[in-house]
Amino acid sequence: MAWMGKLLGGTIGLSFGGPLGAVIGAAIGNHFDQSSSNYSQTRVSGTRARQRTNLNQQEKKQTIFFTSIFSMLAKFAQADGTVNRAEVKTIDNFIKNELKLRGEARQLAIKVFDEAKRKNNSFEEYAQQFYNNFKNEQTLVLGMFDLLFRIAAADNDFHHKEKEYIKKAQRIFGLNESQYQSIRSQYFESADLDNYYKILECSPQADFKEVKRQYRKKAKEFHPDNVIGKGLPEEFVDFAEQEFKKINDAYEKIKAEKNA
Numbered sequence: 001m002a003w004m005g006k007l008l009g010g011t012i013g014l015s016f017g018g019p020l021g022a023v024i025g026a027a028i029g030n031h032f033d034q035s036s037s038n039y040s041q042t043r044v045s046g047t048r049a050r051q052r053t054n055l056n057q058q059e060k061k062q063t064i065f066f067t068s069i070f071s072m073l074a075k076f077a078q079a080d081g082t083v084n085r086a087e088v089k090t091i092d093n094f095i096k097n098e099l100k101l102r103g104e105a106r107q108l109a110i111k112v113f114d115e116a117k118r119k120n121n122s123f124e125e126y127a128q129q130f131y132n133n134f135k136n137e138q139t140l141v142l143g144m145f146d147l148l149f150r151i152a153a154a155d156n157d158f159h160h161k162e163k164e165y166i167k168k169a170q171r172i173f174g175l176n177e178s179q180y181q182s183i184r185s186q187y188f189e190s191a192d193l194d195n196y197y198k199i200l201e202c203s204p205q206a207d208f209k210e211v212k213r214q215y216r217k218k219a220k221e222f223h224p225d226n227v228i229g230k231g232l233p234e235e236f237v238d239f240a241e242q243e244f245k246k247i248n249d250a251y252e253k254i255k256a257e258k259n260a
Contacts, residue, residue, distance in 0.1 A: 020068060023119060024063060024112060027112045066109070068144070070109050076165055079159065086154040091113070127168065139221050145170070146183050149166065202214045218247050222243045224237040227239070
């Protein structure tokens with residue numbers, strides 16, 4: 001995770017700017033203020049200064065993705081007026097079990113989350129900057145959309161403000177109603193056959209040939225190797241793997257129902 005090492009190891013030239021640049025910049029500054037012994041220092045004009053490092057394009061992309069996740073989640077978790085214990089637990093499980101962030105990396109994720117909560121920037125601003133950078137990578141966009149639903153479902157109550165924020169994300173991300181229903185059905189409706197069809201974005205009246213075609217299309221989009229190939233580190237593979245498992249499960253349920 002070399003990109004994280006650069007974030008934690010020195011002053012970064014954050015060239016992507018915008019609200020996400022402000023959040024990660026403040027979070028890194030806060031990190032160094034609290035743990036000055038964690039970065040290398042050099043003597044400059046009789047004073048001690050952090051070594052400056054630069055992010056390459058792939059590392060910049062990884063940093064934007066990392067910052068986007070926790071900035072958007074911070075604002076989304078506040079949608080219903082409070083960040084409750086169930087939401088915090090869901091986010092912390094995501095950090096530990098899917099992103100597999102430990103130690104300083106986990107602490108930086110928390111600092112980004114807290115910094116974004118304090119900022120005056122809106123959920124839409126963070127979502128728009130995320131989409132501007134990843135609009136050509138549908139897997140990541142849908143993965144982020146899925147994560148919003150997961151947080152909304154954490155307390156078993158789809159609050160009307162959470163729905164409003166998710167609809168805003170749908171508009172910003174350019175997702176159609178079929179994609180919206182496909183993900184929504186996984187969290188707020190019973191696991192009946194109709195919902196398995198929604199996951200694959202096909203009709204219950206579709207023949208098995210069409211079901212199989214849709215399955216192959218979606219499985220390819222969310223295959224973990226596809227995420228790695230897009231320049232994200234291996235720590236993010238589970239982020240897409242969860243959706244990949246749901247797609248496989250839906251396909252197997254429909255296949256059994258059709259005796260195919």
